[in-house]
Amino acid sequence: MSADNAAPKKMSVSDKTMIEMSGVHKWFGDFHVLKDINLTVKEGERIVIAGPSGSGKSTLIRCINHLEPHDEGRIVIDGIELTEDLKRIDEVRREVGMVFQQFNLFPHMTVLENCTLAPLWVRKMPEADARDLAMKFLERVRIPEQAGKYPGQLSGGQQQRVAIARALCMNPKIMLFDEPTSALDPEMIKEVLDVMVELAREGMTMLCVTHEMGFAREVANRVVFMDEGEIIEEAPPEEFFSAPKNARTKEFLAQILAH
Amino acid sequence: MGMEDVSGRPRMKPGTSRSPLGWARRNLFSGVGNTVLTLVSVYILWMVIPPLLDFTIFSAVWTGTTREACLVPDAGACWPFVWANIDQFIYGRYPPSEIWRVNIVFALGIATIVPMLIPAAPAKRFNLIFLLVVYPLIALVLLAGDRPGLPPVPTSEWGGLLVTLVVAVTGIVVSLPLGIVLALGRRSSMPAIRMLSIVFIEFWRGVPLITVLFMASVMLPLFLPEGLNPDNLLRCLVGVALFSSAYMAEVVRGGLQAIPAGQYEAARAVGLGYWQAMIGVVLPQALRHVIPGIVNTFIGLFKDTTLVLIVGIFDLLGQVRAQLSDPNWTVPQGALTGYIFAALVFWVFCFGMSQYSNFMERRLNTGHER
Ligand SMILES: Nc1ncnc2c1ncn2[C@@H]1O[C@H](COP(=O)(O)OP(=O)(O)OP(=O)(O)O)[C@@H](O)[C@H]1O
Ligand SMILES: [Mg+2]
Numbered sequence: 001m002s003a004d005n006a007a008p009k010k011m012s013v014s015d016k017t018m019i020e021m022s023g024v025h026k027w028f029g030d031f032h033v034l035k036d037i038n039l040t041v042k043e044g045e046r047i048v049i050a051g052p053s054g055s056g057k058s059t060l061i062r063c064i065n066h067l068e069p070h071d072e073g074r075i076v077i078d079g080i081e082l083t084e085d086l087k088r089i090d091e092v093r094r095e096v097g098m099v100f101q102q103f104n105l106f107p108h109m110t111v112l113e114n115c116t117l118a119p120l121w122v123r124k125m126p127e128a129d130a131r132d133l134a135m136k137f138l139e140r141v142r143i144p145e146q147a148g149k150y151p152g153q154l155s156g157g158q159q160q161r162v163a164i165a166r167a168l169c170m171n172p173k174i175m176l177f178d179e180p181t182s183a184l185d186p187e188m189i190k191e192v193l194d195v196m197v198e199l200a201r202e203g204m205t206m207l208c209v210t211h212e213m214g215f216a217r218e219v220a221n222r223v224v225f226m227d228e229g230e231i232i233e234e235a236p237p238e239e240f241f242s243a244p245k246n247a248r249t250k251e252f253l254a255q256i257l258a259h
Numbered sequence: 260m261g262m263e264d265v266s267g268r269p270r271m272k273p274g275t276s277r278s279p280l281g282w283a284r285r286n287l288f289s290g291v292g293n294t295v296l297t298l299v300s301v302y303i304l305w306m307v308i309p310p311l312l313d314f315t316i317f318s319a320v321w322t323g324t325t326r327e328a329c330l331v332p333d334a335g336a337c338w339p340f341v342w343a344n345i346d347q348f349i350y351g352r353y354p355p356s357e358i359w360r361v362n363i364v365f366a367l368g369i370a371t372i373v374p375m376l377i378p379a380a381p382a383k384r385f386n387l388i389f390l391l392v393v394y395p396l397i398a399l400v401l402l403a404g405d406r407p408g409l410p411p412v413p414t415s416e417w418g419g420l421l422v423t424l425v426v427a428v429t430g431i432v433v434s435l436p437l438g439i440v441l442a443l444g445r446r447s448s449m450p451a452i453r454m455l456s457i458v459f460i461e462f463w464r465g466v467p468l469i470t471v472l473f474m475a476s477v478m479l480p481l482f483l484p485e486g487l488n489p490d491n492l493l494r495c496l497v498g499v500a501l502f503s504s505a506y507m508a509e510v511v512r513g514g515l516q517a518i519p520a521g522q523y524e525a526a527r528a529v530g531l532g533y534w535q536a537m538i539g540v541v542l543p544q545a546l547r548h549v550i551p552g553i554v555n556t557f558i559g560l561f562k563d564t565t566l567v568l569i570v571g572i573f574d575l576l577g578q579v580r581a582q583l584s585d586p587n588w589t590v591p592q593g594a595l596t597g598y599i600f601a602a603l604v605f606w607v608f609c610f611g612m613s614q615y616s617n618f619m620e621r622r623l624n625t626g627h628e629r
Contacts, residue, residue, distance in 0.1 A: 065528055067524050067528065090530065093527065093529075093530045094530045096528075097529070098525075098528040100521060100525060102519075104519075104521040104524065105525075106522065106525070106526075106539075106540050106544075107544065108543050108544050108547070117529070117531070117539060117540075118529035118530050118531060121531060121535050121539065122529070122530040122531060122535075163525075166529060167528075167529065169529075170529055170530055
């Protein structure tokens with residue numbers, strides 16, 4: 001993707017803490033997937049999470065909206081601490097949008113219905129308002145003309161943009177992306193990244209698991225590098241790419257950049 | 260839905276002849292094996308169809324008012340036997356003066372179910388509530404009576420097609436929702452709910468329906484306190500409904516397993532609750548996958564209603580058998596006639612269900628979707 005070099009980092013970051021993870025541990029049975037994760041994200045910050053396969057990146061961001069419960073430590077989202085309290089989990093999920101690698105659109109509903117479902121059922125919005133809202137975001141991701149189609153009739157890139165619009169329809173304060181472009185054909189990656197860059201420009205707080213290093217350079221405030229369930233290194237992109245401190249980071253970067 | 264057309268319907272290549280001869284050559288005589296199969300099939304059909312047609316139609320006795328009409332040499336089916344007993348076959352021993360009540364229930368049932376089945380018919384939600392809540396109450400009041408102007412008719416006097424439909428419709432209407440709940444329970448993350456569902460499902464699946472009916476009718480009263488003695492038919496209805504729910508649960512579970520976890524996760528991630536995610540996202544997809552299995556269970560249930568005969572309830576088949584011993588109608592071909600009639604009625608209902616399921620599947624598979 002071509003960086004609009006003009007002012008890539010002009011996006012504002014406030015002092016307000018949106019995500020705070022401290023001392024978070026998680027096990028799958030005996031397997032220790034997350035080890036003492038400490039991560040703070042301010043409002044408007046864009047964090048890119050990178051790391052080898054199986055390092056726990058997905059698990060980490062899935063803990064943030066409690067798709068995976070954590071076993072130890074604290075996770076506080078916009079002042080709400082995640083516990084087993086179902087009401088808080090619902091509250092957090094209303095503030096956090098998520099985009100999956102496999103899109104996970106609802107195949108039995110049209111694009112528009114995919115987008116209006118949560119506003120109608122969770123926010124109890126009147127139907128006309130929900131439709132207007134959905135159309136607004138479908139325009140933002142540049143596919144309003146596909147509103148009446150079913151997900152199966154769209155290309156991968158279009159589906160992923162619908163998935164972004166669907167998440168935005170709940171007006172989230174935080175967006176989580178789990179490898180949003182890695183299931184896409186190369187020619188469709190750009191259209192999705194463009195939408196994400198735009199979102200970043202508008203000041204959305206974003207956590208993005210991705211190996212798109214161009215995207216990281218352009219929009220990330222920080223790159224977080226994970227390996228074997230630990231955060232190994234955390235640095236602004238310039239520093240992360242030009243002067244990685246840790247040996248494992250260097251090895252990882254060498255591998256990715258070799259492609 | 261990502262399913263291929265496995266109906267095996269031969270698709271015409273463009274340009275191939277559509278003449279019957281061309282069709283026969285392509286489909287029936289395309290090789291030695293195929294030709295042999297075709298000839299064997301034709302032979303079997305030749306052995307079965309003409310005698311059947313002869314018995315039921317050509318040599319059958321169609322008119323008459325007494326058994327003498329059927330006592331002619333080489334006579335086929337004795338249809339006057341059916342005509343003379345048609346009221347018993349439909350209503351059992353329901354008092355003739357009260358039969359209008361059953362007819363209203365039948366008519367109202369058709370008027371409620373038919374629009375439910377037609378996709379284009381409006382007000383589905385209202386229709387469903389009427390079907391599941393209002394209609395059963397109306398039917399109960401009308402059929403059982405014991406209200407001003409409606410003398411009571413004990414269920415021991417109900418019979419024939421009426422009982423068959425009461426048992427089958429109750430079973431169908433209860434087993435689908437209960438089966439869905441049980442299937443969800445079996446996949447629940449809460450161990451207590453999961454265990455309960457598994458125990459329930461496996462208990463009912465492990466017991467033959469005859470045993471269930473027998474237990475409900477004969478054993479249950481022994482355990483229940485004196486005075487608390489639910490109606491015999493009601494006990495059977497509960498037994499049949501729970502029994503078929505267990506089967507339905509396993510069919511639905513198969514459908515649930517076909518839906519990727521990402522669907523549920525995406526629904527939760529946009530903020531839907533558990534039930535919203537299930538009702539809005541997971542179940543509509545899961546049930547679509549298993550329409551054939553669901554209808555199969557319905558058809559099985561419909562035919563299993565004949566087993567209520569074991570506890571002294573006369574469904575259509577039981578009623579036909581009962582009328583066979585009517586001395587006014589003892590004719591040699593009476594039994595065969597009666598059974599053919601019963602089979603025909605069952606076939607019409609079961610074939611109807613099967614055709615409707617095909618129609619729905621085709622409708623849901625047209626166009627869209629992955
Ligand atoms: N539900 C689960 N049960 C057991 N183990 C799991 C489960 N989910 C993930 N794991 C394991 O936890 C580890 C971390 O998984 P995770 O999906 O978080 O890795 P990742 O960094 O996202 O990898 P990838 O780049 O392949 O997506 C992996 O070894 C995986 O096999
Ligand atoms: Mg992952």
